Amino acid sequence: MKSSRLLFAFAAFALTLLLALAMTTPVSASKKKSPPDDTRILIDSIDASAGTITVKIMTTKTTKIYKVDSSTTITVNGQGGKLSDITSGLQVRDMVERDSEWLDSISVSPADPAPKTSKN
Numbered sequence: 001m002k003s004s005r006l007l008f009a010f011a012a013f014a015l016t017l018l019l020a021l022a023m024t025t026p027v028s029a030s031k032k033k034s035p036p037d038d039t040r041i042l043i044d045s046i047d048a049s050a051g052t053i054t055v056k057i058m059t060t061k062t063t064k065i066y067k068v069d070s071s072t073t074i075t076v077n078g079q080g081g082k083l084s085d086i087t088s089g090l091q092v093r094d095m096v097e098r099d100s101e102w103l104d105s106i107s108v109s110p111a112d113p114a115p116k117t118s119k120n
Contacts, residue, residue, distance in 0.1 A: 035117040041092040042111055048083055053106065055092055058114075066095075066103045073105035 038058040045054045054065045068074070068083055075094075076085045091111035096104040 036115040038114050040112060040114070041095070043086055043088050043090045043092065043108060045088050046083060046086050051083070053083070053086065053103070055095075066097070066106075067101050068103050068106070072103050075105070075107035077109050078107075 040058045042056045042058065043053065044056040044063050046052070047054075051068050052065050053068060054063050056063050074081045074083060074086065076090075086106075086108055089111060090108040092106060092108055094105070094107040096106075098104045
């Protein structure tokens with residue numbers, strides 16, 4: 001008698017667990033995936049006389065200005081470069097901040113295409 005109660009309790013628990021899982025399983029097949037975010041950081045502008053680089057963070061559509069000096073390591077297309085080699089539209093591949101204003105290093109190359117969105 002105790003074993004049949006135990007079997008019944010186990011069966012009830014298993015059925016409850018299956019129902020709970022069935023009710024919480026997301027129905028992802030019917031939902032459209034949102035377009036991927038544009039995570040690129042692009043060169044927006046260069047001011048050689050001021051020694052600044054303005055980058056555009058595509059995720060937030062904001063810009064940030066960094067200062068560079070003779071100790072800033074600049075790499076363009078995998079080769080050593082100088083500030084005058086950087087042009088707007090290039091993509092930042094790597095960037096090391098000295099502090100919130102100055103760059104220790106920056107590496108840029110041609111930009112990847114923007115991710116496809118539902119508007120493209």
